[in-house]
Amino acid sequence: MISVVNTKDILNCVGDPFIKEITLDSPITKEIIFKLGEGGELEYLDRLKKPFFKISYSENYLIKGVEGNNSLRVILKDPELKNGDLVIKKGFNYLLSVLEYI
Amino acid sequence: MIYLNNSATTYPKPPEVINAISNAFLSYEGDSSRLFSGDSIDNDIISLARKKIANFFNIKKENNLIFTSGSTESLNLLIRGFEYQHRRIITTVTEHNSVLRPLYRVQKGSSIELSFIPCDGDGYIDFDVLSKEVSKPFDYFIINHASNVTGSIQNIEKIGEIVKHYNGFFIIDASQSAGAESIDIEKSNVDFIAFTGHKSLYGVSGIGGFYVSDELKKVLNPLKVGGTGVRSLEKTQPQELPFYYEAGTKNYMGILSLYHGVSFVEKTSIEAIKKHKNRMVQIAFNNLKNIKEINIVSPNVIQKGGSIFAFNVNNFTNEDIVYILKESFDIIVRSGYHCAPLMFDYIGYDKIFSRGTIRVTPSYFTTESEMESFCFAIKEIVGI
Numbered sequence: 349m350i351s352v353v354n355t356k357d358i359l360n361c362v363g364d365p366f367i368k369e370i371t372l373d374s375p376i377t378k379e380i381i382f383k384l385g386e387g388g389e390l391e392y393l394d395r396l397k398k399p400f401f402k403i404s405y406s407e408n409y410l411i412k413g414v415e416g417n418n419s420l421r422v423i424l425k426d427p428e429l430k431n432g433d434l435v436i437k438k439g440f441n442y443l444l445s446v447l448e449y450i
Numbered sequence: 451m452i453y454l455n456n457s458a459t460t461y462p463k464p465p466e467v468i469n470a471i472s473n474a475f476l477s478y479e480g481d482s483s484r485l486f487s488g489d490s491i492d493n494d495i496i497s498l499a500r501k502k503i504a505n506f507f508n509i510k511k512e513n514n515l516i517f518t519s520g521s522t523e524s525l526n527l528l529i530r531g532f533e534y535q536h537r538r539i540i541t542t543v544t545e546h547n548s549v550l551r552p553l554y555r556v557q558k559g560s561s562i563e564l565s566f567i568p569c570d571g572d573g574y575i576d577f578d579v580l581s582k583e584v585s586k587p588f589d590y591f592i593i594n595h596a597s598n599v600t601g602s603i604q605n606i607e608k609i610g611e612i613v614k615h616y617n618g619f620f621i622i623d624a625s626q627s628a629g630a631e632s633i634d635i636e637k638s639n640v641d642f643i644a645f646t647g648h649k650s651l652y653g654v655s656g657i658g659g660f661y662v663s664d665e666l667k668k669v670l671n672p673l674k675v676g677g678t679g680v681r682s683l684e685k686t687q688p689q690e691l692p693f694y695y696e697a698g699t700k701n702y703m704g705i706l707s708l709y710h711g712v713s714f715v716e717k718t719s720i721e722a723i724k725k726h727k728n729r730m731v732q733i734a735f736n737n738l739k740n741i742k743e744i745n746i747v748s749p750n751v752i753q754k755g756g757s758i759f760a761f762n763v764n765n766f767t768n769e770d771i772v773y774i775l776k777e778s779f780d781i782i783v784r785s786g787y788h789c790a791p792l793m794f795d796y797i798g799y800d801k802i803f804s805r806g807t808i809r810v811t812p813s814y815f816t817t818e819s820e821m822e823s824f825c826f827a828i829k830e831i832v833g834i
């Protein structure tokens with residue numbers, strides 16, 4: 349099982365209010381990416397040596413990262429949304445539930 | 451790592467800066483004069499740095515050059531320490547938040563009026579509006595000399611002449627231009643210049659300063675008062691410069707780095723540094739200009755010798771491009787509004803940059819192959 353070693357909230361200049369960076373204890377594999385992708389709409393840039401992925405979920409959050417790295421991000425899609433922190437929590441829990449099965 | 455975010459802070463620092471600081475840390479730090487093992491006050495690093503920087507900006511009275519933690523502190527003092535008479539400040543839409551936020555703060559709950567001069571699509575200010583604005587009495591005319599968004603350089607000599615004609619104080623934010631463009635206080639009729647040490651002056655972060663004219667000093671109060679090492683028995687801050695604005699223990703290591711950073715710029719020459727940075731920017735421009743998915747900010751400024759390559763990519767958010775560059779290619783650039791939020795309604799056309807830009811800024815130490823790696827990465831991301 350892959351576990352989370354750290355989480356960090358990130359503020360960016362454009363004012364997207366909720367970005368959570370999650371560090372895992374091992375690299376993100378293609379298997380994890382496609383498993384995560386089952387719950388949403390997966391964009392997978394496999395033309396890159398280290399492919400970028402971004403998955404958009406109907407619950408108003410995104411998960412993005414790069415294959416082979418140890419960190420990924422859960423991001424609120426609509427910055428205007430109230431209770432953004434709860435949406436991010438949902439995204440984080442979904443990530444944990446997928447990681448449990450790997 | 452390929453570092454292309456030098457407008458934020460330059461990295462790496464020149465070897466002489468690194469050596470000077472590491473050597474100084476190994477010696478006794480408490481007394482600045484000992485940093486240079488001189489026993490006279492004229493020989494200490496603070497006096498030497500003050501002289502060197504004053505000379506660098508052609509400031510005749512070196513004590514009118516004050517050390518602070520950087521431009522933000524200098525600009526806060528300028529805007530919040532002033533005794534406003536006409537209660538009107540003219541500034542531009544190209545300003546950084548280190549000017550805008552102090553301005554909004556002094557404006558709040560007061561009758562101070564702010565007038566903003568617009569800029570064109572490349573970031574050059576509108577002289578017709580300027581001429582109208584200066585014809586009504588004002589206290590300050592504040593302008594960002596070099597835009598950290600487009601790289602446009604304002605003609606401060608011409609503006610300084612106009613501002614002086616109307617008897618206002620002429621203020622320059624030289625955060626981006628100090629060390630990158632020649633600045634002559636006398637020629638430009640400048641009353642106050644704010645600079646920061648960690649960008650094109652190649653010092654470390656946490657050091658910078660300002661120049662203040664004798665005239666402006668009369669109506670500009672210090673923001674902090676305290677120990678100066680002189681006139682300790684008096685209850686009020688000494689009126690003499692630089693002590694009036696320099697309360698507290700100084701940032702010796704920062705000042706030391708600034709001394710060597712400025713020496714590096716002088717030795718290398720501003721012209722050579724500018725030329726190199728523009729050559730790096732031209733590599734990106736020539737490699738990417740024909741890709742239809744890429745929109746480039748102010749090609750005119752690049753052609754005039756600019757040192758910023760800013761862009762966005764259709765169908766990608768700026769944040770995703772920056773993320774991919776960092777996470778897949780280990781290339782550091784910056785996205786967003788670059789703390790100059792008003793400018794994005796003016797640059798480009800049809801507001802194509804209204805969600806900010808991706809900014810690529812080389813330094814004198816950036817290599818051709820680093821720029822080529824950046825272009826390769828962008829082409830791979832776009833799928834070319």
Ligand SMILES: Cc1ncc(COP(=O)(O)O)c(C=O)c1O
Nearest residue numbers: 520521522546548598625626646
């Ligand atoms: C145009 C401009 N003004 C002011 C500043 C503030 O400089 P500092 O953060 O060093 O105080 C910056 C830094 O990014 C800048 O680019």
